[in-house]
Amino acid sequence: MTFHAPFGQPLLTFPELDKSPLSIRAKALVFVDPRSQQLRQALERLAPQPLPVLIRGETGTGKELLARQIHRASDRGGLFVSVNCAAISHTYADAELFGYSAGTHGGTASSRAGWFGSANGGTLYLDEIADLPLAIQGKLLAALENREVTRVGAAHPQPVDVRLVAASSIDLAQAVRAGRFNERLYHYLDEGELELPALRERVGDILPLAEYFVGIYCVRLERPLPLISEQAQQALEAHTWPGNTRELENVIHFALLVSDGEEILPEHLDLPDTAPLASLAAQLAQLGRSREPQTTAALRQLLEQTLATLDGSAR
Secondary structure (H helix, E strand, O other): OEEOOOOOOOOEEOOOOOOOHHHOOOOOOOOOOHHHHHHHHHHHHHOOOOOOEEEEOOOOOOHHHHHHHHHHHOOOOOOEEEEEHHHOOOOOHHHHHHOEOOOOOOOOOOOEOHHHHHOOOOEEEEEOHHHOOHHHHHHHHHHHHHOEEOOEOOOOOEEOOOEEEEEEOOOHHHHHHOOOOOHHHHHHHOOOEEEOOOHHHOHHHHHHHHHHHHHHHHHHHOOOOOEEOHHHHHHHHHOOOOOHHHHHHHHHHHHHHHOOOOEEOHHHOOOOOOHHHHHHHHHHHHHHHOOOOOHHHHHHHHHHHHHHHHHHHHO
């Protein structure tokens, strides 16, 4: 399925989309901004290498999506196994990661391979790796270095072939200094590091991403693609996106639910009032294209007005 971009961007194609809820999450990286293009190039260099990868970035930037792309671009034929370390109980973290033998975990009659065993031959993605207990961080490092794990209750280790991709929204170097993260594990992960910039730092991706989300949600809602009005585009670009890509997706979904016409307007966006800033941005763009001699003075006046508006919004 191919969608025409309403604001002049190249066509976006989503051949794997269907109408099931599980298909709605973004399945492709949308990298248009120059910073994103640099990240794409770094990813293409790093993905085929047999190295662990550490992805740094704020919550909601799409770190798991990047990790999945690393797995797809590698030559590993096994599964991509995603684990949210913040959701693992500290009591059972050992068994969850490394597995357990029959009769040792709550008296169960069956054994379990654990996340490492499930990712054997593939990629293990550990989101928010700093949330793992320190003792488990040490066992994780040993498993990665020795390429073997010992299940809870087992007498002998088992070989594993796992590529680790880890992600963190905090500064792991600072966590090491604070005694909250294993220093050797940090240096192990530091062999390959990617930083996923916040959405506010790659403004060129905002409108292409908005179009992408319009497309996938229109598939689900079985409705024609609306245009994103120029004023709505300005509002989207003026917003600072503290929730990053995830927030943008939610905003677009909401806009499609409350709009019933052929166009998404600013009032359909559940955003703070960015109309003054959007208007100023439009005026600045217009003045930038002008060659009139009074342009410099007009720009100075408009910049002073912009600073006053920003100062007022900060209060």
